[in-house]
Amino acid sequence: MTQNARNASTTIPDVVVIGAGIVGLACAWSALRDGASVTVIDRDFEGDRTSHGNAGGIAVTESTPIAVNGLYTKALKWLFDPLGPLSLDWKHLPTAWPWFNAFRRSANQQRFREISLALASLNNRVYDDLVPMFEDIGAMDRFYRRGALTVYETDEAFAADQHEWAFKRELGVRWHALSADEIRAYEPSLAPVFRHGVFLDDWSHIGDPKGLVTQLRARVMQLGATLIEGAVTALDLSDTLAPAAVTGTGERVKGRRVVVATGAWSASLAASIGDRVLLDSERGYNTTLPAHGIALSREVIFAERKFVATPLDIGLRIGGAAEFAGLAAPPNYRRSDALLALGKRFLPDINDAGAVKWMGHRPATPDSLPVIGCSPRTSAVIYAFGHGHLGLTQAATTGALVADLLAGRTSGIDLEPYSISRFRN
Ligand SMILES: Cc1cc2nc3c(=O)[nH]c(=O)nc-3n(C[C@H](O)[C@H](O)[C@H](O)COP(=O)(O)OP(=O)(O)OC[C@H]3O[C@@H](n4cnc5c(N)ncnc54)[C@H](O)[C@@H]3O)c2cc1C
Incomplete structure (x- = not known):
């Protein structure tokens, strides 16, 4: 053509x-x-x-690298959970080995800081570049600047992330903590199990990637x-x-x-x-629910379970996961199912009629x-x-x-x- x-x-x-x-x-x-x-x-x-299939988040607050100190230990635990947030096709390991080694080095304290500053340099100017483009192409009516909500089920996980939240504030990220009651007031559709929340003022989302x-x-x-x-x-x-x-x-x-x-x-x-x-494919999965039937105003990030729910115009999209299996392996949609099951647990009233599953290749560098x-x-x-x-x-x-x-x-x-x-x- x-x-x-x-x-x-x-x-x-x-x-x-x-x-x-x-x-x-x-x-x-x-x-x-x-x-x-x-x-x-x-x-x-x-x-x-x-x-085409991403979560639709303008995630300008994500100015720290994926590799953080201690992630390797957590990652090893996740790898033994077949439908956990991280998975590796062991056949892909020899190819991915140099990538994983470099990933581990990115968690080093000084490198972590350098990477964060470089990510913040990009993220802190995103709206200056994005808004004129959206205005020119006529995309402003499907662009929702309503912030996002990170929610925590446990005191321990919230406490463990405090250092990173403080560092993000240093990088220019605006956020404030929410109590359990405030979370419910912001998003009544969430199950009443979240003890802490973080409201991210500058995150936004679009209606249809x-x-x-x-x-x-x-x-x-x-x-x-x-x-x-x-x-x-x-x-x-x-x-x-x-x-x-x-x-x-x-x-x-x-x-x-x-x-x-x-x-x-x-x-x-x-x-x-x-x-x-x-460069490796960090394969991610999601399920879009066109008839979800709930009211969610903004993207919600589920901190411990590592997944998100975004209220797109085309349906509620529930997704996440990081799967290392290369570019050619067929999708394992049991991951979409596992994410949907989590979504139903934390957004109990959703209707999954007409659900559409999807897998995509995040172009991932180790840093x-x-x-x-x-x-x-x-x-x-x-x-x-x-x-x-x-x-x-x-x-x-x-x-x-x-x-x-x-x-x-x-x-x-x-x-x-x-x-x-x-x-x-
Ligand atoms: C589950 C999931 C959720 C995500 N959520 C978000 C989010 O909320 N916010 C966010 O910012 N990002 C998100 N991302 C990441 C984001 O989607 C990607 O970083 C982004 O789409 C990459 O865009 P791209 O144009 O670089 O690559 P692609 O969209 O993959 O485009 C690459 C293009 O190159 C073409 N191509 C490839 N090879 C060749 C070739 N040899 N010759 C000719 N054409 C070729 C392909 O056909 C394709 O059209 C998410 C990703 C996933 C998987």
């Missing part, structure tokens, strides 16, 4: 963006707004991808982008003035600059020009930082992937930073922490 009258001329576009998930489309949108000519390639524009991708793609086309369907197998730098994306059919799509935004599938494209990255920046080999190739749990949240900001690189502007933040060079050895 080719859309927008496939390159009306044979001229080489300013930018070729590979990948039309939320991140690639945000890069294309920002470049188009700067007046660049843009071609977007995806192997399947309509097909399912991570950006797939709808957002469709809207952004339509706007990118309206702004003049050419869309080409094709599976890119490698990058080719032989023409120093115009690198090419080479597709499985041998077609070479050239651009003055190429942006790699292929989510969890990006490592092989970086490797094709000699750039190493540690929880995305890869944003030029290839060390050539400034003609720009990376924009690896956003893990925060791809929707950070998409517009990533697009703005990539547009700065394309235009040769100095961006407001230091891009060094996101460089692919950090994976050199």
Whole structure:
């Protein structure tokens, strides 16, 4: 399929963006707004991808890495619970071993702090980038700035997280603690089992993640982008003035600059020009309940059980889980079922008629930082992937930073922490 009258001329576009998930489309949108000519390639524009099924949270408060001190011990316990929040397909372990090793190193106190500051630099400017994009594409009426609620069943878990909450406040995150009664007043549909809550003022959510991708793609086309369907197998730098994306059919799509935004599938494209990255799929699951029948105003994060419930316009979405099994293994929907069972326990009145199950590939780096920046080999190739749990949240900001690189502007933040060079050895 080719859309927008496939390159009306044979001229080489300013930018070729590979990948039309939320991140690639945000890069294309920002470049188009700067007046660049843009071609977007995806192997399947309509097909399912991570950006279609996520929880819809603009989770700007998540400015600490997933790897925290002591997580390894907890993780080992979870691994022996077949439907717990974390699982590993042991066949995938040899491939994932370097990733896990690097993950463990990210929990080191100094590295933890550096990563958090780098995440906060992105998250603290999210709304400055996201709101103009939502306004331009007409997405403001499905954008809910109502905060989010983290809830705790036990005093111990709440106490254990105090250090992290205090640190988040230092990073600029606004939050306040809620009593059991206040939790009930905020969200009466929750079972009365939560002893502590944390209200996150700046978290927000959208109404329909797939709808957002469709809207952004339509706007990118309206702004003049050419869309080409094709599976890119490698990058080719032989023409120093115009690198090419080479597709499985041998077609070479050239651009003055190429942006790699292929989510969890990006490592092989970086490797094709000699750039190493540690990237794995952190597979997540959810179930969407179109006829849920309860009133929930905002996203709820269940702290001990590591899952969330978001009141999307298209239904209540209950999801979470981190499964390491690679890109090719079939989904294990028993995980969606397990999450739904938890959802029913804590939101007892939900109706699960018409439930839809889903699995997606979070593009996960071991340090929880995305890869944003030029290839060390050539400034003609720009990376924009690896956003893990925060791809929707950070998409517009990533697009703005990539547009700065394309235009040769100095961006407001230091891009060094996101460089692919950090994976050199
Ligand atoms: C269960 C779950 C819940 C989540 N909840 C949230 C949330 O609440 N908030 C949040 O911010 N984030 C959330 N995320 C994470 C977020 O969804 C991802 O970080 C984000 O969607 C990644 O976007 P992307 O554009 O990088 O990748 P994708 O959406 O995966 O897009 C990559 C695109 O590249 C294309 N592609 C891949 N390889 C090739 C190739 N070789 N050639 C051509 N095209 C190719 C694919 O077809 C796809 O269209 C969640 C993820 C999961 C799994």
